[in-house]
């Protein structure tokens with residue numbers, strides 16, 4: 001019976017290497033601020049670290065060996081991502097940064113050879129970046145409301161519309177665009193298609209780069225508001241089948257949600273770690289914060305929440321490895337998507353609170369964590385939508401009961417039990433027949 005919580009010693013060595021590398025190389029580099037992301041910074045600072053990850057055979061581990069990854073599977077990936085999740089630079093160093101990962105995966109699955117030759121290799125090598133351009137300013141939660149269109153004109157598709165929060169479009173060479181191609185299709189989920197659009201195509205315009213969180217310069221963020229005006233791409237820019245966008249996007253987002261959850265486990269553990277470090281260090285007249293019961297309550301509650309979430313994520317990863325089909329793990333993926341923002345928000349808020357004024361300052365990571373926790377409840381679909389998915393998945397195994405009182409109504413169960421055990425009841429009663437009625441009944445009951 002395989003139901004243990006041990007890590008293979010061989011893989012543990014890799015995790016240990018990642019732990020050291022994170023502490024000694026990635027985290028110090030991330031404290032430089034934005035410098036590593038400049039083009040010179042990437043060459044000087046990021047590429048050498050990426051090379052060390054490649055040398056260790058840990059590059060792009062979400063991919064199978066046929067695409068240059070390790071084919072570790074989701075469970076090992078979850079354990080790795082726990083370590084990467086505590087630092088936002090880490091996914092770039094390990095070749096698994098969103099949205100490039102998801103875009104590469106769908107090109108690998110659905111792309112033609114020509115599309116793979118042009119886009120996949122440079123994406124996997126980390127040589128170019130990409131954006132996923134699906135959500136629209138008029139509403140992102142429901143793909144059936146999207147208005148951006150792509151119409152065939154001779155041998156070209158002509159794309160018109162607006163997209164919102166296309167992460168990293170400002171750095172991207174490739175935009176993966178979701179557009180309505182068949183508005184009259186009977187099945188509403190077959191009305192949209194996906195296109196691979198070079199960012200330099202005439203008609204692509206970044207209206208504004210929106211930043212997440214408070215402060216910062218308006219227009220200085222990474223979430224692009226993109227306008228497509230008569231953007232012409234060749235017929236073969238279509239990815240996969242015409243009308244298949246919904247299915248392709250679900251495949252993409254299924255993996256993305258799990259990977260976000262894996263990294264969020266790491267971020268939550270990091271917040272808890274900082275909370276504990278502060279609790280044992282800061283003193284009041286009563287002693288250390290960690291001596292106070294209300295502080296202990298927060299630490300205990302946070303640990304339970306983080307570990308429960310972690311186990312849910314690991315079990316979901318294990319299920320994906322087992323079924324090799326995201327559709328079969330929909331319920332579990334929806335559950336971790338719902339749990340993720342809440343657990344992260346709770347622990348990040350408590351960690352900030354325990355640090356007092358310092359905790360809410362921009363000299364600590366907690367405000368960024370709190371904002372990120374809110375993002376986790378919105379990006380890849382809002383919590384409410386995933387709760388509905390989860391509830392539907394749970395309820396699909398239940399049938400309605402038509403009686404006024406349900407089959408689990410205690411009087412009914414009692415009556416059925418009395419019928420079923422009538423003979424035994426009689427035997428017990430006759431055994432006690434010589435005693436008082438009350439005593440006999442008491443024995444039977």
Ligand SMILES: Cc1cc2nc3c(=O)[nH]c(=O)nc-3n(C[C@H](O)[C@H](O)[C@H](O)COP(=O)(O)OP(=O)(O)OC[C@H]3O[C@@H](n4cnc5c(N)ncnc54)[C@H](O)[C@@H]3O)c2cc1C
Pocket residue numbers: 099131132133134135136137138139140141142164165166167212223375378379380381382383384385
């Ligand atoms: C940091 C970040 C990065 C993102 N990156 C990308 C990206 O790269 N590409 C991309 O295409 N999109 C991206 N998005 C967009 C994201 O997918 C959408 O924000 C999300 O789908 C919600 O759409 P919306 O923002 O338009 O909110 P709306 O659809 O307007 O929803 C707003 C709120 O209304 C409520 N609501 C909506 N629908 C329902 C419902 N059915 N039931 C109950 N309540 C509901 C929820 O409270 C929801 O939060 C990103 C978002 C963020 C925050």
